[in-house]
Amino acid sequence: MRTIRFLLQKEFRQIFRNRSILTMIMVMPVMQLIILPLAANYEVKNINLAVVDHDHSSYSQKLVSKITSSGYFRLTGYHPSYNESMHQIESDDADLILEIPANFERNLIREDQEKLLVAVNAINGVKANLGGAYLGNIIRNFNADVRFQFFPAAKFAAEPVIEITSSNWFNSYLNYRVFMVPGILAILVTMIGGFLSALNIVKEKEVGTIEQVNVTPIRKHHFILGKLIPFWLLGNVVFSLGLLVSWLVYGIVPVGSLALLYGFISVYLLAVLGLGLLVSTFCETQQQAMFIMFFFMMIFVLMGGLFTSIDSMPEWAQTVTRFNPVSYLITVMRMVILKGSAFRDIAPHLGIVAIFAVVLNSWAVLNYKKSS
Known part of the structure; x- marks a missing residue:
């Protein structure tokens, strides 16, 4: 324990002397957690729509008004022909084309059917799928309104009707920030812990201080523990700051136990820091360690x-x-x-992460060679 205490004093002095590390630990995760959830949004809005209206009837105008008033579509203009509207898609000024055929209103009233053409720019697959689904749903609702206008429901319906009432659990208003913030916080904790631990031993190799450590009677597991514990504590600090920002900025309060969260993150940090230390034992320069950790982080x-x-x-x-x-x-x-899951719900995940921690840290201890 006395040896580890001296190693911890050395590590903390090096950390607090380096202002860039303190900035990376304290400021960067807070700024990223504030900004990223505002930009990461699965809901697609402001879909540019080009309309080709060959009918110019009251029904076609009602359909276009219903689409634009939904809040998801932005009308880029009317065009007399389909070819002209295609130029907007080719120049990325439009995402969808809605072509309304001639006699749209007459055929819909007299023949009870009509076809519309929807062309979707699929260069962005997510936007294309959601935009086409939004537009199809609006057209179906418009069709239902027209049918109800001409064929109102009887007082006693002849056909059975099933009504569905849905409720959203755990995120009642489908707020994407509530869904994204915990995941982004997990990524930030992983990046901070992984990169800092990966660069730590390699930095001493580049500076040359690792040779002074190697000639001492310090055991390998003492050395790895001395590198692990400071960043384990700093990882918990980053996690605490993330929870504080989630509460102050987004109003997210954990439904479950904070003690359970900290218990899992403590074991998880051992696994991530073990990976970083393992990478640092294989690398000779900080550039090598950065590229290897970047490869793993992308995956x-x-x-x-x-x-x-x-x-x-x-x-x-x-x-x-x-x-x-x-x-x-x-x-x-x-x-x-x-x-608000309990311990028994996360126990399988905790067991797997604990195995990662044991394997990676043991591998780092065995791979570290004092003779290098």
């Missing part, structure tokens, strides 16, 4: 379930995510903060 973020549901991934990708510690943290953060 962790994109395949962690923050932006894409893990269940919708192909089977091979779901298998890969089982070795992604970030996916477990994002899941647990949402379970505890939004659902």
Whole structure:
């Protein structure tokens, strides 16, 4: 313990002497947590719509008014032909084209049917799918209004009708910030812990102080613990700041136990810091460590379930995510903060993360060579 105490004093002095590290730890996560949830939004709005109206009737005008008043579409203009409206899609000034055929109102009233053409710019797949779905739903509602106008429902309906009443649990108003903030906080804690621990040993190799440590009788596990504990404490500080910002800025208060959250994040930080220390034992320069950690972080973020549901991934990708510690943290953060899950609910995730922590830190201890 006396050896570890001296190592901790050395590490904390180095950390507090480096103002850039303190800025990275204290300021950057707070700013990112404030800004990123405002930009990360799954709801698509301001979809540019070009209309080609060959009918110019009251019904076509009502349809266009219903679409623009929904709040999701922005009318970029009327065009006399489909080819002219295509120029707007080619120049990215329009996302969808709605072509209303001639005699739209007459055919709809007399023949009880009519066809509309919807062309979607699919260069952005997410915007195309959601924009086309929004527009199709609005057109169906308009069709229902027209049918009700000419064929009002009888006092006693001849056909059985099923009514569906839905309720949203854990996020009643479908607020995307409530959904995104816990996941973004998980990513920030991972990045801070992973990058700082990965650069720590490598920095001493570049400066040359690692040679002074190697000639001392310090054991390898003491050395790794001396590097691990300071950043473990700082990781908990970053997590605490993130919870504070989530409450002050977004009004998100964890439904579940804070002690349970801190218990999981404590074990999780051991796994992430172990990965960073393992990377640093393989690398000789900070540039190498940065590139390797960047490789892992890209996989962790994109395949962690923050932006894409893990269940919708192909089977091979779901298998890969089982070795992604970030996916477990994002899941647990949402379970505890939004659902109020108890220990028995997160126990399987905690067990897997604990295995990661043991394996990665043991590997880092075994791979560190004092003779280097």
